[in-house]
Amino acid sequence: MNPHDMTKRPGAHLVAEEFGVEDPWTLSDDHPPRDPLHLVGRMVAEAARNVDEFHGELTRAAESAIELLEPVGRDDHAGMYGWHGILRTTGPQIELLAARRSAAYEQLTRAVSTYHRLLPESDAEPASKAPLQSLGPAPEQTPRRDDDWAITDGRQLAALEAVATGSLRFHQSAVYGHTWLSDGDGNRPKVLAETAERLLADRLLEKDTSTSPYRPGQLMSLTPQGEEALRVSRTTTPRVSAALSRSNPASAPGSAVTNPTPVSPAGTTAKPSRSR
DSSP states (O other): OOOSOTTTOHHHHHHHHHHOOSSTTHHHHTSOTTSHHHHHHHHHHHHHHHHHHHHHHHHHHHHHHHHHHHHHHHTOTTTTTTHHHHHHHHHHHHHHHHHHHHHHHHHHHHHHHHHHHHSOOTTSOOGGGOOOOOSSSOGGGSOOOTTGGGGTTTHHHHHHHHHHTTOOEEEEOTTTOOEEEEOTTSOOOSSOHHHHHHHHHTTSEEEOTTSOTTTTOEEEEEOHHHHHHHHHHHHHHHHHHHHHHHHSOOOOTTOOOOSOOOBOTTSOBOOOOOOO
16 A cells, blocks of 8 residues: 555656555665666655645645635625735745656656666566567567557567456556556556557557546457467467477486587587586
8 A cells, every 4th residue: 555645746746656665765775886776766665756846835725715815705705805916926845846846757757767767577488488478570670669668578468468368457547647457356456557658659559538547447458460479479489399399308308418410500510518
């Protein structure tokens, strides 16, 4: 459960949702000073602090303006004396604070995305064993995009499989605009919102726009292209494993195979390597 109230500390709330930490500064404290995660972690914590400070100032300014306008609701003409002059200065202040909070929140979301990219994906498959990530031209033929990290290291396959279960929902904050995902139990899955957004842009996923993105969230499903990408990704690993087993047959019972002679790709026999 998130320990921070989104209406009071939206910056700390977002960091807790993304990384599961109560104190944003732990993102940097858990790493040595010259580690990139330490530097970016400080950026995340500072941005979250700025968001919360501007949000607090904006909230107080808005509450003050509401108090000034209460006589209008009561039709109290005596209490309305001079209120328009006061709002003439309060209004611009609210607009300025809202703009500063919005800019701080944008900076926070960029820092959060950068921190995600630096994190080691311990639960993802190693890159050398990762299945085919997408249908289309070879990687060397396709220009790299800034969000390619969101579908690498097994993230695309994990997202497609999560959507295939029929329980992954896409949410967007009506106030701050940030996005997140939830599973069938309302919990945060391991799939990143950035991965879902990339797959939506690639037309591998689609979302049910007949429901609100805030509550209950928009249920996501696979497009025909997404179903094909999932099928290819699931069958790639078994094919590779079978090919490896054929090229390295198991020894018969009671026999031993020592120092097999490797064969080069060109078909020539290579010299066996020396054992260390």
